[in-house]
Amino acid sequence: MLRINTLSSVIRRYSIRSIPFTKEDLKGDDKYKDLNDHYSDLFTSEETQVSSKSKENSLSDDIAEINAELNELYGVESPIEVQNVEQREQKPQEFPIKEQDIHHDIQQDIQQDTQPIPTLKKESLLDKIKSNTPKIFISKSNNPFLNLAMEDYIFQNTPVTNPFKAQRLIFYTNTPCVVIGKSQNPWRETNLPYLNSVGIPVLRRNSGGGTVVHDLGNVNYSFINSKESFSRTFFGSVIVKAVNKRYGFEKLAQNERGDIIMALDKKKISGSAFKVTRGKSYHHGTMLLNSDLANLKQALNKRQRTGIMEFECRSVDSVPSPVDNLGLPNHDFIEVVSKAFQKMYETPVEIVEVDEFHNEEILKIAENLKDWKWRFGSTGSFKLKLNHQESGTLIEFHVEKGILKDFKTNKESDFEFLREQLTRGLELKFKSDEFVRFIKGDLYEWIGNQIDGTH
Amino acid sequence: MFSRSLLRSSSATSRLMLNNTLKLSFRYQSSLIGKFNKESLINTYSKGPIDLRFTEDHEYVAAHPDQTAFIGITKYASDAIGDVTFVELPEIGDKIDQGDVIGSIESVKSSNDIFAPISGEVIAINEQLNDNAPLVNSDPLGDGWIVQVKVEDAEQLKELQNEQEYEESLKQDA
Structure with missing residues (x-):
């Protein structure tokens, strides 16, 4: 600990x-x-x-x-x-992972491998995103909100033509954070009391799937392609082949679900999620290289909740898997996969370093991503049942869009002030610092600790 | 809204990456559109006649004489996206414009946008999907409908494909 x-x-x-x-x-x-x-x-x-x-x-x-x-x-x-x-x-x-170096290395490699990269000096980030040739974007930020916003911004502005020519590969590395799938319940999928105690933020992404943990030892990749070419397995196979070539033996494999796993012990090293919209799609994923796996486990630990805490909700479940680190340095992984991407196309693939985070549109998306209403408030209705065995208190909270709507308990007298607030129509977010103070006696602290520890 | 390529194998998609024009054949024994469930609300809502229309995004619009229409995705689309785990619905009262993203369907880690095939106002949402999202797979043109809207512009409906045109477009792609 x-x-x-x-x-x-x-x-x-x-x-x-x-x-x-x-x-x-x-x-x-x-x-x-x-x-x-x-x-x-x-x-x-x-x-x-x-x-x-x-x-x-x-x-x-x-x-x-x-x-x-x-x-x-x-x-x-x-x-x-x-x-x-x-x-x-x-x-x-x-130190740290010097993006300039990565950029330089990859550019050099590519120049050795193929033709020189065209130098387009006065193009803005948006010009590059809108250009109709395959491109690689590498973020210079480690801020998870800005990076997810940048990814969305690139996805939104990537042009759709027939045939599709604007394939994108994005890389970014975030400081510690937990990222839940679009249709998930953060109260259920993450260990909120732990995350709040160490200051790790929870983000909700726009793609489907389960919860993942990012840190500086994890590289996120994002492969944008046409809707017609959408595949849950294709880009994983590109990564597996490229990494295996680098090691010179079958280090990685894909399982039947398309997940990237260690060939030897089948441990998962990458979590994938997908988004499909009109004309385009992306497959993005994490790649555990040198992540803090103890932190990862703790962040997703549902706190041995059996008998104490029970959720009733319809949101998407995460499927826990044993995980491992690949062990490759971040810049090596980025280089290996970038080269593989570059070789898929006949035209030269420019590598763009993204450092334009003052961009108004990106900031607007980042603003939405950090909004509590999106991160927590867009969770489908759920019930949380708590059982405080010592005092024999049972309580069932009803939460809609992140707002505490109602509750049931066998100890109504302890909760009379809370009932009063709800009867008055007070809008209370389902955060312990918003409402546990209305609970009488010592129980408030225990309940707060179960929910998120923010009180 | 969804493409058949979702069903492609990984080796096929690798080839496809290098040649976007490659198409794989897609074999359907039964109708590509799926069975219109006459027992379901999308049929029993009125005495009819029902004007059934389709979009290039593989959505259908079942319009009733009272200028309201049920919207859902076709069997073709629901087969392509795979097992549906969650449906994000709009809210009753939402004004929607043709082409807007009005919700999403999650299937096997993928979030797939739902588009408004016509403009109008959402007057009902299929609450059953909250408890039983797989209805979109098992009965897309029936109990798996997604929203009901008050049609704003009947002309928009006429511009959509009819059953024969949609089926023909699927066969051509196949």
Whole structure:
């Protein structure tokens, strides 16, 4: 537990440094104030305070501290993850994943492989997205809201022609976050009390499927193609072939569902989801390379709820699978898959670094993505039954669009104030900081802890 | 709204990637449109006659004499998308414009947009789908209808394909 928290706080500190988009950058631009405040809020509070405090001490002190903790806990010296971190710290030019380098490497490789890439200097991001040739986009941001917004923006603006020529491959890496499928219930699919306690946000995406966890050791890919060419398995097979070629043996395989798995022990290393709309479609997925799997497990842990907590809802279920890391460095994976993508087309494939996150449209999409009404409020109606065994209290909450509509309990007297609020027509979000204070006695705390721990 | 390519095998799609014009044949023993369920509300709602129309997005519109119409997806589309797990419905009272995204159907990790085939106002949604989303697969032209709308412009209906035209377009693609 100590180890997880400490390591993830280190990851968070990195991520703060790599967010290219800070409140300071846009100072004086009122238009973006709310959004920026949100991002600041999201990544500040405790984490940033820690970050600024430790800025001068440099990260090496933290690492020494972690090593000491690990020694104490496991009797090991400088485990690999920490060694890597240390090396990176000592050689700042190699850290973090330097998108410029990736860009450079891939461009070089491609230039070696094929014709030179046309240099289109004055094109805006939108011009590039609207151009009718295959392209690769690599995000320079690690902010999950901005990256999901960028992906949507690219998808929306990709031109549809017959035949379709604007295939897109997008890569982005996010700071720790949990991403649920479009038709899922975040209360049921994620461990909200844990996520809130460590400051990991929950996002809802536009594609279907189940819940995934992102962090800096995970690379997200997104393959946009025509609706006619939509396939749940095609791009996975491209990745499997490319990675296997790189390793020189069958490291990866696809299972019958099209998921990418380790060939040897069948553990899943990539979660996929899809979107199909008029004329176009995408297949996007996670790729676990060097992710914090303990955090992943904890984020999705439904807290041994049997007998205590029960959901009645019709939203889409996640299918839990044993997972593993591929172990390839992020930039190697991006390079390997980019080359494979590039080889699928006869025309040269430009690689575009995306750093235009001040784009009004992207910010608008990001704003919607962070809206509580979308993330939580668009959940289909559900009932949550809680059983506090010690006091023999049973309670059943009825939630519609994220709003507490009604409840039933065998201890009505403890809940009379809450009943009063609902009778008065008060709109209470199903967040413990919104309503558990209306519950009498000690029970409020237990209920708050079960729901999300925000009270 | 959905294409037959959803059913392609992965090796077929790899080939397809390099040659977008390649089409795989698609064999149907029964009607491509599916069976119009006469027992269901989309038929029994009025005494008729019903004007049944289709779109290129593989949706149908079953219009009744009172200028209301039931909208759903065809058997062809529901077979193509696979097992439906969730249907996102619009709300009663929503004004919809032809071509708008009015909801989505989730099947096997894919979210598939539903488009408004005509303009109008949503007057009913198929609440049964909340509890039984697979009705879209088992009875698309029947109990698996999605919304009922008040038709705004009857001319829009006439511009949609009739049964023969739709069936013909599917055969041509096949």
